[in-house]
Amino acid sequence: MTQRDTESSAAAPLTLRARIEALRQQRHQLEQGGGPDRIARQHQAGKLTARERIHLLIDHDTFQELYLFARHRCTAFGMADKEMPGEGVITGCGSVDGRQVFVAAQDFTVAGGSVGEMHADKICQTMDLALKCGSPFITINDSGGARIQEGIDALSGYGRIFYRNVLLSGVVPQIAIIAGPCAGGAAYSPALMDFIIMVRGSEMFITGPEVLKQVTGEHVTGEELGGPEAQVRSGVAHFIAENDQEAIAICKRLLSFLPSNNLEDPPDRGDGELRIFSDPALDTIIPDDPREPYDVIPIIKRLVDDGDFMEVQRGFADNAVIGFARIDGNTVGIVANQPMVMAGVLDIDASDKIARFVRFCNAFNIPLITFVDVPGFLPGVAQERGGIIRHGAKMLFAYSAATTPKITVILRKAYGGAYLAMCGKDLGADRVAAWPSSEIAVMGPEGAVNIIYREQIKQAADPAAARAEFVRLYRAEFASPYVGASRNLIDSIIAPSETRRYLSLALASLRTKREFRPQKKHGLVPL
Ligand code: HXC
Numbered sequence: 001m002t003q004r005d006t007e008s009s010a011a012a013p014l015t016l017r018a019r020i021e022a023l024r025q026q027r028h029q030l031e032q033g034g035g036p037d038r039i040a041r042q043h044q045a046g047k048l049t050a051r052e053r054i055h056l057l058i059d060h061d062t063f064q065e066l067y068l069f070a071r072h073r074c075t076a077f078g079m080a081d082k083e084m085p086g087e088g089v090i091t092g093c094g095s096v097d098g099r100q101v102f103v104a105a106q107d108f109t110v111a112g113g114s115v116g117e118m119h120a121d122k123i124c125q126t127m128d129l130a131l132k133c134g135s136p137f138i139t140i141n142d143s144g145g146a147r148i149q150e151g152i153d154a155l156s157g158y159g160r161i162f163y164r165n166v167l168l169s170g171v172v173p174q175i176a177i178i179a180g181p182c183a184g185g186a187a188y189s190p191a192l193m194d195f196i197i198m199v200r201g202s203e204m205f206i207t208g209p210e211v212l213k214q215v216t217g218e219h220v221t222g223e224e225l226g227g228p229e230a231q232v233r234s235g236v237a238h239f240i241a242e243n244d245q246e247a248i249a250i251c252k253r254l255l256s257f258l259p260s261n262n263l264e265d266p267p268d269r270g271d272g273e274l275r276i277f278s279d280p281a282l283d284t285i286i287p288d289d290p291r292e293p294y295d296v297i298p299i300i301k302r303l304v305d306d307g308d309f310m311e312v313q314r315g316f317a318d319n320a321v322i323g324f325a326r327i328d329g330n331t332v333g334i335v336a337n338q339p340m341v342m343a344g345v346l347d348i349d350a351s352d353k354i355a356r357f358v359r360f361c362n363a364f365n366i367p368l369i370t371f372v373d374v375p376g377f378l379p380g381v382a383q384e385r386g387g388i389i390r391h392g393a394k395m396l397f398a399y400s401a402a403t404t405p406k407i408t409v410i411l412r413k414a415y416g417g418a419y420l421a422m423c424g425k426d427l428g429a430d431r432v433a434a435w436p437s438s439e440i441a442v443m444g445p446e447g448a449v450n451i452i453y454r455e456q457i458k459q460a461a462d463p464a465a466a467r468a469e470f471v472r473l474y475r476a477e478f479a480s481p482y483v484g485a486s487r488n489l490i491d492s493i494i495a496p497s498e499t500r501r502y503l504s505l506a507l508a509s510l511r512t513k514r515e516f517r518p519q520k521k522h523g524l525v526p527l
Contacts, residue, residue, distance in 0.1 A: 270329020
């Protein structure tokens, strides 16, 4: 019995029992999506079906499906009698680890998960509910894009989804899992969301390889153009998953750090006690030679609860590290320079990566901890031509505009504009601590002495020895946290081993932080 049959038979004088039986039959049929052959094809491609994906994501027996009976009203191109169970997308709500989310999973077994008017309407209505209920919205994308037969109705559907992505932005977290094709303008919905998780084998691009071949003459595979590796490197995607199961595990872990909406605090996993500990290993963790690189991630892991740090956007601008962790059970957003990659310098991509993350944390009341070891902004013609001034300014803007608690810990170098950009006190850091290894100056000693002692070095009998002596003097004057502390730009100088204690107490003290700003429509972040 098709959906059409049921619609017409609803007028016949049936008993309620018969009607209930017809309902069950039809529901069962719609739940089969594109049917066994297409489901088998989906499995052969190494993919789960939309329903299986939802089953993995949502807590047992909590999924409430909505709009199962939606039906297209397209009559062009022989579509009038075409059955498209569920309109190629499954929508509804349910719990993830006991907290409500709304979800839309595109069903590739039905017309390639293509987006028509009613498909889009199901997604939009689900998003409207997510907004009203203050619950995260998750999409699982697996679609051939706009349903070609529906023309402008399909395009309009996408427009309505984009519009809602923007309405939801900063109100509820939005996470997109890309589990199949996501091409053309369709890619802009995930791009408007907060996090993109790409499953290996999936592809995202605005213009596919075939069109590129014709239009620009470039030869490239879909994977090279828009596979997960390519889109992490471009900064579009945030996580790569080996398969659907892993993508859903990443999504759940991410949700565990996030509040359901911007009026709530992130979930508190603590027991009300501060877990303060001293960690002597930190006292020897960074090299004595300020030019020697080290990995900042083990430092972060030693400082957060259970060493549990969820790095975001690994593979994009790895000279900066961002991610989520907990301290005393409460979520924090971590930002750090990575001295192991390009000495932790800030470039265009690192600035974009940090600025966006800071804005996300601020929107969702997640306190920020910034670990600083930065030699400056990256010099170079390519960086200047690429607009490092504009991109670096995004970081300054994001930190200055953020009213969430902001704690900065200077580990080693903090030079020049990058010292400020990494949430210096003057950009509104509530608390700033420095390790004794800190060097805070307008620029590094080598560059500085070449400018301020140029003549003396030139005239010295032994210029190299003179330069070395000036470097020593400069270091002695500036390369310590004490000048900053004497100006109250640093509130505490702490041994590295005392850092967890500092962070626990500082976060506890900032829990009641309130900061008010002038009313305005919005600031003009330098995009
Ligand atoms: C209608 C579509 C469709 C679409 C796929 N199908 N995409 N139907 N509109 N956009 C249908 C197919 O006709 C087929 O139906 C079924 O879905 C499965 O597709 P296959 O081609 O058999 O699957 P596969 O070989 O895996 O290839 C998947 C695909 C390919 C790469 C996605 O289908 C494809 O290239 N589709 C068109 C992609 C596209 O150009 N979309 C428009 C992009 S522009 P049957 O019944 O035959 O099995 C766009 C603009 C959005 O999206 C703008 C927003 C602002």
